[in-house]
Amino acid sequence: MNRLQTFSLAAALLAAAPAAAQHGTTPPPPGPLRPFQVPAPQELTLPNGLRVVVVRQAALPIVNGRIIVKSGALYEPADKNGLAQLTASLLREGAQGITASEIAARMERLGAQFQTGAGYASAFANVTALKPVFAEALALAARTVTSPTFPESEFTRVRTQSIANYAQLQSTVEGLSYEAFTRALYQPQAPYSRLPGGTRTTLERITLQDVQDWHRRMYSPSNALLLLVGDLTMDEARQMATQALGAWSGPAVSLPAIANPAQAVTGTRVILLDRPGSVQSGVYVGQTAIGYGDPAYFAFTGLSQVLGGGFKARANMNLRERHAWTYGSFSSFSPLQGTGTFNVNASVRTNATDSAVAELVREYRRIAAEPVPADELSSSLANVVGSFPNSIQTVQGLSQRFETALLYGLPLNFWSSYRERLAAVTPADVSRVGQGTLTPNAITVVVAGDLSKVEAPIRALNLGTVEVWDANGNKVR
């Protein structure tokens, strides 16, 4: 009776559902699913051939602009690994009539966020700002892409920063093991055997002339895209794009076909890297996988989700919750152009490294060979399906999705049916990709850690051939 008096509003509402007045002992069922639509992209092409894709999202007066140039690390010479990324980093270090410091100051005065960079497939200049100042910020970003000056002093400095970044990557077990895993999957000349940032050796080899030539050859409206996402109309988009990039001209670029031959793996290959004194080891277990556009994309996502796609996925429940060897263990399925990589990884405490490796390999073999229960699959997929609307609440999140579609040749409406297609994956689909594309007895295992403590126990697992590498990928023994 007290409750009724105190909670008069609740009481009135609960009259409609009198049974539901108290915290119950079982999880409440979901209500009816609310409809949700991915914003539809629109397109236009400028007279100079630049393709512009516009996605309207007007919850807040924010716009994201991404100038994408298909000049990623895929196309750079192997011995100058890092050239695409270094060139992109240098865009904002000086453009026609404006110095690096002035570019930084102007962007900051506008309150804009501005980054440039490059991955495997593309280089980008990314700018986000409040709507009233966005056109000005985009125009400045465009100027850095179309007319960079590449001052020599900035070149030397930024190259040194890139080398320092590489040193940071190599200073952690996570970075060391990830780089070695990448190297091990593909044949040495394949672009995907390298990380887009380059190494100390290859960065030191790159000259200012290389950067200038690369820009002249690759940066052209016919080899680029402009993605505009946020609070703007098509008319505004056309006007901003024309003002910023309408006068851009450049050579016709024909991108070479790229081969990424995988390393022939016959048995399980174990690669060890020494990091003396390390209190944890970085572990990667996996192999090459399918690329974007492959019909098995959704099924493979399902497989990855069951193995390590969330907190309650198999890897984390085993290594963290059951054994407490790690702070977390997850899988990673990275589709790329024509190929991809797949792994399950963790940082594990030094004295449990061998046990953790054994369990990750066991889980990997199990997901490849055994049928996945239907309820486990659907609950494992649910977090990707359900969180999709949150993931595109921001203009940056939306932009990222559409960039993926543009770069990997997916239909632009790919995301509009994404949730439904993912939810439709069946255990039979997962078995098909598990047995058709995974080779559980020919996988790559990488461990970076204190070898004085972990090498002998890992060898004792008898997983396959064992190699010890140095940090540069050279086999030591």
Place this chain on the structure above:
Amino acid sequence: MRPVPALALAALLPAALAAQSPQISYTEETLPNGLKVIYHVDHSAPVAAVDLWYNVGSKNEAPGRTGFAHLFEHMMFKGSRNVPDGQHFALLEGAGARAGNDINGTTNWDRTNYFEQLPSNQLELALWLEADRMGTLAEVLTPEKLDNQRDVVKNERRQSYDNQPYGTWLEKMLGYVYPEAHPYHHSVIGSMEDLSAASPDDVRSFFRTYYAPNNAVLVVAGDIDVNQAKALVRKHFGDIPRQAPPPALRETRLPPVIGREQREVVQDANAPVPAVFVGYRVPSQRDPRAEAVEVLGSMLSGRSSTLYESLVRRQGVATGVGTFNTGLLEGADMLIVRATGKPGASADSLEAAVLREVGNVMAGLTQESLDRAKAQLRFAFINGLQTTGGFGGRADLLAEGWTYFRDPNYVNTRVAAIDRVTLADVQALARERMVQSNRVILVYVPNRAPAGAQPRTPGDR
């Protein structure tokens, strides 16, 4: 409640950006058991967020129990009366939330928070789960669960502190900026020894003291109906009993400056290049000068700041510089300048250059750099409002305002407060605090241990 546009924004003009920002609408109530509840409606995406903030952090830890508040946060995911171990994440992931950004708990010095962001038709599940653990956690606690999470937290410490370059800097800085008796003297992650010493009784007593409805704020945000949400909140949280108020914090007031310069050279086996950290004691987030601290930090960072211009561009001794304040509430906050050196460069010359530059800090405090800093802060704030829940989303900001300042409307005052900071405010702050007698210098020197060296962490088994 009448539906109102959640994010009404006055027309923005570049010349008049000042003091204008989206307003977050909300309604608030307090349940009879003391639970503060804030509701925020936004139907722009079918997403609901539940953020539950407890007014407890590492500052509340008892002596010899460092790291306890955070260890306890882990225990909150180990099941309650109706939720078996492992099922909290399983149910939420199965309902469409992703661990990490959508589902998490975090602990800092001043508070502990838990949040879920999920499809809006699953709102009740999130409320049920949070209420179940607030009401019944202690009933099902076992020594085994505690041992399991104690080990996981030790792995977290190894991964985030002991095995990373410069992983010890924050711990060391706290030790110097705050005296031993101060609640901020130690790190949130705590020491391996104290983690080992925690007992199930500690867990139960901590739970009773701090995890009470009258020591928490619950935010329900997003694609919700307020009347329905209110009914659900009463249904799940209404019967959880109020507890005695937690004990008051011990004395936290501090002199404005540390009193003498302190310096430590750290041989770091994980560091690839030298790095220098310079920390200052500055006014806390409760001080009227809190916004000036934030603006000062922003003026000193950024790619067009004089620090970046001089150390990175002109002298080329650093590959990166950054500045930030930690945002602490009690007694004092910290403002940190961090500079990373070049591969192979000497730590001494990096330190000398950084100290020269921070000694010359007034030169960089101009009206122009003030305007730039304000524009950056304004954008960053509005940019952060795009998300309903998760780290730094609207639900988080509402909960923060209540937990720290007893003011949910805090979120709607931020841009104007930043905008009121004058150049004179910032200059006065720098003149008073960025002085030699108030600074702590940590110099990290790369020093890889030879193969076969012993692990440095006492708790490593």
